[in-house]
Amino acid sequence: MFKPLNLIAIAALLAVPTIAKAHSVTQTHFLEKAKPYAPFEFLIGDWYSRLATQNVSIHQEFKWGPAKSYITYASYLVVPGQPEQLHFTGMMVWNGQSKALDFLFVLQPGSGAQEKGAVVVQPDGSVVRQIALTAADADLDHFRQTFRKAAGGKVITSMMERTVNGWKLQPPGEIVMEKAPAIAGSNPAGH
Structure with a gap:
């Protein structure tokens, strides 16, 4: 009984390095050197917009993935007196072939709807989803969401929909995104 167990243990020890090698990925440091995410960095953080006419706020959250290898983006609707409601969430990742970010988002989780596409940088530095x-x-x-840097560290965003007559600006039009100051020990996102 002792000898077969030893043989199994030795076989397992020999197999572990082989399995580990099969799943290893060579570090290239491409992201550190090429910095393909640099034009999108201004979006990283928590942004808040107030839609006074609708008594609603929008919380948009852009976060880095591990080692800045991708960006997550989530949007929440904030109605006074209620917890934030997740509108969509997903991931944006660099595509070396198209030189843009590919994204896939779950829209209204549980609805079965999705958004996918590309996020590109325009010559003026604005970002278009x-x-x-x-x-x-x-x-x-089909839609287009644009993000433009504005004075005072703010960002202007707008959404357009493709119609049979061309692109049409969606209500409420352009909205201002502002970073809310972080308060120690608080969780403004409520999640």
Whole structure:
């Protein structure tokens, strides 16, 4: 009994390095040197917009993935007296071929809808999220969300929808995104 167990243990020890090598990834340090995410860095953080006419706020959250290898983006609706409601969440990752960020977001979690597309930098430094929204019933719509740097560390964003007559600005039009100051020990996102 003792000898077969020793043989199994030795076989397992020999197999572990082989398994580890099969899943290792060579470090290239590409992201550190090329810095493909640099044009998107101004978006990182928590941003808040107040829609006074609708008594609603929007909380947009951009966060780095491990080693700044991707960006997560989530948007929440904030109604006074209620917890934040997740509108969408997902990941944006660098695509070396297109020189843009590819993204995939879950829209209204549980709805079966998704957004996918590319996030590109324009010559003026603005960032455009080109969106293909697919509903659970396979209905497809196209949108563009633009982010532009503004004075005072603010960002202006707007959403346009592709219609049969071209691109149409969606209500409420352009909105201002502002970073809320961090308060020690608080969790303003409520999640």
